[in-house]
Amino acid sequence: MIYLDSNATTQVHPEVLDTMMPYLTDQCFNPSSGYRAGKSVKLGVEKAREQMASLIGAQSQDIYFTGCGTEANNAVMYSLATMCGDKKRIVTSLIEHSAILRVCEDLEKRFGFTIEKIGVDEGGRLDLTAWKKAVEQDDVLLATIMWANNETGIIQPIAEACELAQQAGVIFHTDAIQAVGKTAVNIKDVPVDFLSISGHKFHAPKGIGALYIRSGLRFEPLLKGGGQERGMRSGTENVASIVGMGKAAEIMQTCLEKDGHDGIAELRDYLEAELQKKLEGVQINGAKEHRTKNTAHLSFEDCEASGLLILLDEYGVACSAGSACMTGKQQPSHVQKAMGFSNERANSSLRISLSIFTTKEEIDTAVEMIVKAVNKLRRVQGRGGVGPVTIYTS
Ligand SMILES: Cc1ncc(COP(=O)(O)O)c(C=O)c1O
Known part of the structure; x- marks a missing residue:
């Protein structure tokens, strides 16, 4: 995994x-x-x-x-x-x-x-x-x-x-x-x-x-x-x-002290760049220059996060939408609401968070799997076809 x-x-x-x-x-x-x-x-x-x-x-x-x-x-x-x-x-x-x-x-x-x-x-x-x-x-x-x-x-x-x-x-x-x-x-x-x-x-x-x-x-x-x-x-x-x-x-x-986690940031930025290169409608959420270096928060236009999480889990990638403590809640997170996101944007966003153990190979595979999952969902749901159910998992 x-x-x-x-x-x-x-x-x-x-x-x-x-x-x-x-x-x-x-x-x-x-x-x-x-x-x-x-x-x-x-x-x-x-x-x-x-x-x-x-x-x-x-x-x-x-x-x-x-x-x-x-x-x-x-x-x-x-x-x-x-x-x-x-x-x-x-x-x-x-x-x-x-x-x-x-x-x-x-x-x-x-x-x-x-x-x-x-x-x-x-x-x-x-x-x-x-x-x-x-x-x-x-x-x-x-x-x-x-x-x-x-x-x-x-x-x-x-x-x-x-x-x-x-x-x-x-x-x-x-x-x-x-x-x-x-x-x-x-x-x-x-x-x-x-x-x-x-x-x-x-x-x-x-x-x-x-x-x-x-x-x-x-x-x-x-x-x-x-x-x-x-x-x-x-x-x-x-x-x-x-x-x-x-x-x-x-x-x-x-x-x-060694690198201020710049190595993790490099992987995170690479993941974001690859996703934006390979998919349309990927938005990076939040003030980019003020983020912890391990965290990417991304919205995938016309693609519901609950579905994405299920597919990604099947493909062996564990990430989350919203926070761990909101598991099972069917509503946009209070954080995204506070940031003024529409329900669609909030419900189509993933939190991807890395650690000192994350490798380039893992990121490459994760990109491949996210692209596959987003394309599959967009084919099934159709553009603009965000469904009514949103499940937040950690
Ligand atoms: C910002 C923040 N505060 C508090 C907590 C709760 O910490 P703990 O799991 O150690 O009780 C968490 C854990 O997710 C957190 O992210």
């Missing part, structure tokens, strides 16, 4: 697996244990914290491991909500992941918060004028915007959004889950207050995340119990996954 869905998840890097194995076997000790074997496991966790911190230019003591990226997002939002006083407005964007949007809905319904979702332009980038106006209101508790979008790969004007929020005295969080490991993320350049990370997006296992918390900020833990993670996130540490995420962070830092 040719796997082109790395924004949904990635393969665990073999070196990551090697690093994890001892912690799943003979190094099985609890890092809180007082004996030497426990302390040695604790050292593994602390090394991972340093590796994770280094990837984002942070101090290791400001990194807290969580059970996933969703938890990191939830922890920030519910933490602040418990300390909101009379500030009950959250400013976010229309294109956030459900791990932010569903929490917003909950805060709105159960706790009476006002949620303000700022729009994006056709290129998928945040409207900074509207953002500025929104964050400058008196009752804003939190401003949160994703660093890069999971569907389109569009990198947001994060430095500007952060600066505007902080100038207005508002706490700034970013869901950087699709950015960390894929593009330069450095909190020295963008001094965010909170930042969410997920390991499985950059070759660590699924079910491990991290939260960066600027030191000195007040934080109310979501999980209370044994006081692990210096009381910020209780629960016996998922040591093997933590150590794996640390190793993955180190590998990604090396890759980014």
Whole structure:
């Protein structure tokens, strides 16, 4: 199978697996244990914290491991909500992941918060004028915007959004889950207050995340119990996954320092150019110059993505339409709606996302298969024959 869905998840890097194995076997000790074997496991966790911190230019003591990226997002939002006083407005964007949007809905319904979702332009980038106006209101508790979008790969004007929020005295969080490991993320350049990370997006296992918390900020833990993670996130540490995420962070830092993932971008651009050469009516969606280098978001005129995905699956190519979390939903994605796409364009778009393991041979085969599938569907559906059913898969 040719796997082109790395924004949904990635393969665990073999070196990551090697690093994890001892912690799943003979190094099985609890890092809180007082004996030497426990302390040695604790050292593994602390090394991972340093590796994770280094990837984002942070101090290791400001990194807290969580059970996933969703938890990191939830922890920030519910933490602040418990300390909101009379500030009950959250400013976010229309294109956030459900791990932010569903929490917003909950805060709105159960706790009476006002949620303000700022729009994006056709290129998928945040409207900074509207953002500025929104964050400058008196009752804003939190401003949160994703660093890069999971569907389109569009990198947001994060430095500007952060600066505007902080100038207005508002706490700034970013869901950087699709950015960390894929593009330069450095909190020295963008001094965010909170930042969410997920390991499985950059070759660590699924079910491990991290939260960066600027030191000195007040934080109310979501999980209370044994006081692990210096009381910020209780629960016996998922040591093997933590150590794996640390190793993955180190590998990604090396890759980014080497070529900034230009090799992946070259393959992505080649795929786009080949598809546009071999097929009519292929549109590249989103602001091309502001994308993570692994992501292509393409619309195929007169060709429904749901059908395309089924054919591509048959032909051995895995990619997606919309985001993984929208599987089974028969509606255009909220991201594409926010970008002003017509239903036809939204429903005819694919997300193709590469990783450090993607090869030129795979891209050549994928191009061949996509061309075959698009031509077949256009023959069956006829030009302009986009049918009524759209299924979003990851
Ligand atoms: C932007 C974004 N935020 C949050 C998440 C959720 O992360 P996790 O799967 O680690 O809970 C994802 C995963 O798809 C994502 O892409």
